Amino acid sequence: MTPSGSKRRVKIKDTSDLITGIVLLGFAIVLVFYLVPNYINEPPILQNPMMSPRWLPTIIGWLILLFSVLLILQAFIMEQRAEEDERAIEKGSTRRFVLMVLSLVIYVALFEAMGAVFCGILATLVLFVAHPVRTWWVYSLAFLFPIIVTLLFVEVMNVPLPIMPLGF
Template structure:
């Protein structure tokens, strides 16, 4: 679900002139809601063998919410067509953002999601912080020292003071095994 909404984020920007964002938003949400109601609910919510009352069905609330979203998205779509919202200007800072900046942010996210256990809390923290500092084009070397100190100190605080076991990193452990 998240994916299609992401794509939409880009779509609305470019179509801002001809169609209005509310109609598109309503359209997309109604398609998603319909997909949810007629595909996801029947296939991914089991109905128990024995049920005392239809109100007790595991499908009741998801369907209620699904229909709510469907109805309101259609309303939003129609509302947008009948009474287009005033165009708001895009923030000047949102234009002409270097693609590298955005890619580095995504890379930092990927480091955390995929390599958190492998690199450990300190390792991935340092790497992600460096990537994000690079994204902002920081030149000061002291700042990069900060990117090493902070994750290390915070991780150790989490582990020893708060007793929260953050991963030490399986990569380092296997390296030391050689």
């Protein structure tokens, strides 16, 4: 018999999944319930709700919320095994980390001044150098993808992006 005062404890099997899930859950709640409603304005005449600037951030926020809850549940269900764990993080080189951060800084800092296409090309090339791409024809994708994505946003989705550097 068990004593009447004993409580059943739930065992956390993977603390890294639990911590990651809680952080993502907090971010998703802030995004869905605070940032999107307060900082993304909708035009007064809106013909289609899917054309609203709030639509995509809201969908992304709810997906992050859903997956963070699933990650928290996974922390209680799946046990982390040290051997043969495909979810284990392998630490990369410092050079790779610095180049990835540099790519982000280049894109954010130069986006307005140099345009989306130029910054996209430069950031993608830096990422290709960070993750050694040995096939040389793949580097042509660093030029092709930013151009296609920028034109898709500007021409199809009507998102005003700076395409070319200022003054050109």
